[in-house]
Amino acid sequence: MGTRQRLILLGAGGQGRVVADIALHTGLYREIGFLDDDPAVADTGLPFPLLGSFSEYGKWLGEADFAVAIGNNAVREALQDRLTAAGASLATLIHPRAFVASRVTLGAGSVVMAGAVINVDAVIGRGVIVNTCASVDHDCRIGDFCHVSVGARLAGTVHVGDRSTLGVGAVVRNNTDICADCMVGAGAAVVSPLTEPGVYVGVPARRLYPDGAN
Ligand SMILES: CC(C)(COP(=O)(O)OP(=O)(O)OC[C@H]1O[C@@H](n2cnc3c(N)ncnc32)[C@H](O)[C@@H]1OP(=O)(O)O)[C@@H](O)C(=O)NCCC(=O)NCCS
Numbered sequence: 001m002g003t004r005q006r007l008i009l010l011g012a013g014g015q016g017r018v019v020a021d022i023a024l025h026t027g028l029y030r031e032i033g034f035l036d037d038d039p040a041v042a043d044t045g046l047p048f049p050l051l052g053s054f055s056e057y058g059k060w061l062g063e064a065d066f067a068v069a070i071g072n073n074a075v076r077e078a079l080q081d082r083l084t085a086a087g088a089s090l091a092t093l094i095h096p097r098a099f100v101a102s103r104v105t106l107g108a109g110s111v112v113m114a115g116a117v118i119n120v121d122a123v124i125g126r127g128v129i130v131n132t133c134a135s136v137d138h139d140c141r142i143g144d145f146c147h148v149s150v151g152a153r154l155a156g157t158v159h160v161g162d163r164s165t166l167g168v169g170a171v172v173r174n175n176t177d178i179c180a181d182c183m184v185g186a187g188a189a190v191v192s193p194l195t196e197p198g199v200y201v202g203v204p205a206r207r208l209y210p211d212g213a214n
Helices: 014-026 039-043 054-060 073-085
Strands: 006-010 031-035 050-052 065-068 182-184 198-201 206-209
Touching: 006 014, 006 054, 014 031, 031 054, 039 050, 050 054, 054 073, 065 073
Parallel strands: 006 031, 006 065, 031 050, 182 198
Antiparallel strands: 198 206
C-alpha cells in the first residue's frame, strides 16, 4: 500500500469514481484527484477535481500515490507500466468492508471492492480488480491485470493467467486453470481448464470467439 496522503487516479469514469470512493473510505488520503484524457468527464459530477490528462502524471511524482482506475485490462496494464517505469508509488486499495484473509498477497495497483472476499493463501497479481461481492477462494492465483467482475466466484485453487476477465456472476470450479487473455462471459460456469485465449460463455463455458482481449 502506498504511504502518501495524496492519491492521483488515472481514469475518471465509473471505475474511477468507485475507486475514489474506496480510497475515501480507507481514510488514508486527504486529497484525491483524477487524470483523464477526456475533458468531458469533468461535466459528469465527479466527486474530486479533474487535474489534467494522463500524460500529466509527472507533476505529482514523489508527492502522491497513484492508481489506474480503468476497467479495460490492456489499457490498465499499459498505464500502470508507464507509472512503474517512472518510479511512481502505486496504491493498493481495499474497501474496509471487503474481507481479505491472512496470508493473502496483493500486487501493486490492485483494488478490492466492497463485499469482496479473498481467502487464505490467495496470490493476487498487480493491477487486478476484485470487484464488488466477488469471491476468490483459498490458494487461488490471479495473474497481473485481471478483472474478477461483480459477483464472480472462484472456488479454491483456481489459477487465472494475466489480463483475463471473469464476467459478472461467472463461477469457476475448484482446481481449474484459465490461461492468459480470456474473457469469461457473464454468468458462465468454467468447469474445465481454458487453455487458449478467447471469449467463453455458457454453462459449461465454451469458446465463442478466439480473441479474448477486453
Ligand atoms: C461474452 C461477451 C464478452 C460477449 O460480448 P459480445 O462479443 O459483444 O457478444 P454479443 O453480445 O454480440 O453476443 C454474441 C452471442 O453470444 C451470446 N452471448 C453473449 N454473452 C453471453 C453470455 N454471457 N452468456 C451466454 N451467451 C452470451 C449472445 O446472446 C449472442 O448470441 P446469438 O449470436 O445467438 O444472438 C459479453 O456478452 C459478456 O458477457 N461480457 C461480460 C461483461 C461483464 O461481466 N462485465 C463486468 C462488469 S463488472
